[in-house]
Amino acid sequence: MTEERDLRPNVASYLKRHGWTPGQAGQAGELWRLNAETRDGGGRLEGPSLAVPFQVELGSFEYLAILDRLARQLQVSTEKISEAVESEFLDAQNYRIADQYVFEESALLEGAATVLGSARRLVRAAATTARKPRAFIGANFSKPGDEMAKRARLAHTRQGSFILPIVMPVTPMVAEGELEEGAVPIEPGERSVTHTLASALAALNNIAVKPETSPGPDDVMNLVQSGVSKELVSAVREIVVSAGVAAFDVSFVWSPALGTPKEVPERVVIADEAAPLLNRVALELAKVKPEPDASVSGQIVRIHYVQGEPSGQIAIRTERRNRIVDVSVHATSEIVHQAYVWAHDHRAVLARGRIERKNDKTLYIPEPTAILPIDQLFANQFPIEG
Structure with a gap:
């Protein structure tokens, strides 16, 4: 066995x-x-x-x-x-083909093949940007991310409506009682892939598609920090323009054992009319130059704070130069208290500021200009589909 x-x-x-x-x-x-x-x-x-x-x-x-x-x-x-x-340890992405293209519980092969091919590209892109935001991946997909993406599987389609479920097995989280002092539970890598994908699609929909205008430079950077890449946008567009599909339509169902992440969409729908805009967004992302070491994003893995002190530190796990590292960030007591909630809810966090290296070789942002959950970059513009 x-x-x-x-x-x-x-x-x-x-x-x-x-x-x-x-x-x-x-x-x-x-x-x-x-x-x-x-x-x-x-x-x-x-x-x-x-x-x-x-x-x-x-x-x-x-x-x-x-x-x-x-x-x-x-x-x-x-x-x-x-x-x-x-399904206890499965996260699911359910890609739906519009009812008008479903006949006797069957769909056009071309449309179904496009959805499956694009779903694979979406998972692969999200597995890379879950480790580090990238506007344009090109040939630089993360090898560990690719290994994680290969764990995704195609499940049985549902009777009555044509849904192609992509499931990602997730590993159990480490119990809080088994963690070192100051450490906080973090999402398993498999959950982080689907979480990043859901957040990236929500950002793309809310920042670019719903306003029906090409995003400006700040919007583009917010898209990137939210996990959006040129490769992800191109995969969405491929579904949108495919014959026999009508729209990009995906819903998310989360592992009951790990629970539902906070501030993620239940469903994202992007109509075929958005195809020209998606093409422009992809072109803009392809022109983005790599951001200098002025920000860090990822999950909070550790919090150090002495009760009553005016400040403390939070540690954010991220990828730098193809290595996973923890970057400590100076934070006010108010931010530290919020960070406990963000960490509990497994919300990815962005910290902006100059990164320094201490004498012990650890990385540190002594004067951050901003510390906030990544989903705040787009959640306030439009309500998330649900």
Whole structure:
């Protein structure tokens, strides 16, 4: 049995989210229990129990028995429980082909092929800009990003409407109790890819498409910092102009185990009328010169603050010169308190200011001119589709 087929982490996560707790482990597994309140509210009664082996292979007798037990407990079908358990650690991008091009639950091959090809390009571009913003990637795709993008898979299309689901398996997050002092939980790399893609598409839609005008220099830089690249815009445009599609239409469904990120769109729709504008945006991005070391963006990985002090430091993880590094940023106490919330919500952060190198070789921004979540660059212009 391979690790990819072992669904015990999925089962355990699903049970925890639904109020089950594991008991003492035995030689082969654990006995999980669901506690229930007594009718008069006086104490707790021991509820139903469920034996969960240390390994639960997909399709095995043990797995089917767990599904059956949960289905009877919740009075739903085993198929519904199976879908929920198997989706526990999956982020999904659902690309929709317009109903007028769907006949007898089939779509034009050309349109479907374009959507799939462009979806692959979107994931690959987002996997690179999730590590470091790039206006124009060209041949300089990130090798670690490419390895992450290769984990994406095509799932089954949905009956009744033609949706092509692209799913990205995500790894469980490290529990807060297992982190070093001052460290904060960060998104797994796979989640960061889909998160960046959703944020980039929202930025493209809100900054460039909805205003129906070519973005100015500041808008272009905001697009780049939000994860937009020429390659991403070109992939969106390819879907928009494809015969048998009608519009770029994608919705996002997030892993229940990791939860839904804050400030991301549920759905982004870009009509075919936007094709000329998208072409102009792509051309503008191709002309952007690499930004000097005057800003850093990424996830907050550490916060240092002494209660009552006027300032502290936050550390942002980013990529510089093809290496992952942590850059410390001086921050006021007000920003530090906000940073705890941003880190908890896994919102990528942008810090602008001159980057210096300390005597111990660590990187530091002593006088930042701005520290803010990246989604604030575009969220206030138009409401996010949802």
